[in-house]
Amino acid sequence: MDLVFFGIQGSGKGTQAKRLAEELGYYIFEAGGELRKIRESGTELGELVKKYIDNGELVPFEIIMEVVNEAVANVPDDQKILFDGIPRDEDQMMAFDKILADSGREFRCVHILLDKDDAVERIKGRAEIEGRADDADQEKVLRRMDLFFEKTMRVIEKYMAEGKVLEVDGKGSVEEIYGRIKREIGN
Ligand code: ADP
Secondary structure (H helix, E strand, O other): OEEEEEEOOOOOHHHHHHHHHHHHOOEEEEHHHHHHHHHOOOOHHHHHHHHHHHHOOOOOHHHHHHHHHHHHHHOOOOOOEEEEOOOOOHHHHHHHHHHHHHOOOOEEEEEEEOOHHHHHHHHHHHHHHHOOHHHHOHHHHHHHHHHHHHHHHHHHHHHHHOOOEEEEEOOOOHHHHHHHHHHHHOO
């Protein structure tokens, strides 16, 4: 069974996803990472993607879904996947559900819960450590957080209604949160 990770910017989602994928043998699909590769590719598409990422906006539907489609097509059927950063809105959700269903894959979701004030504090620290351009600009980070509440939360609510979501408290140390995730997914 595949896993889909959700969490506001600063929730530690990416860190937890990478660690879990490594330990439990998931192939990790990191939407932001894949898009940053395209951004750096020196192509016309890269220039286009750059504009969206640098403004904290979602990259257009066709571009991200093509990347997801290709990734899923290239992963063997018996290799489980951990998706980080997809789907982020309801259009992506519909397309994502179809891609997975068409390849006979099933998934459940992990949502790392953190309130906005805590998330903003964490992001300040992360910008200093990792130096990610789109994290350094507070205004852009807040824009991404707004998108999370406006769009991604609807996706999470729909998956909740389908009984697919495991919720994990995102407060505490990386270790503590990791332990909670493993307990929730039954490992
Ligand atoms: P964060 O979750 O902190 O915003 P990510 O590394 O996941 O960071 O994403 C960085 C940027 O990549 C986003 O701000 C957005 O521009 C783009 N991106 C990531 N995932 C998606 C997606 N599913 N759809 C469209 N754009 C995306």
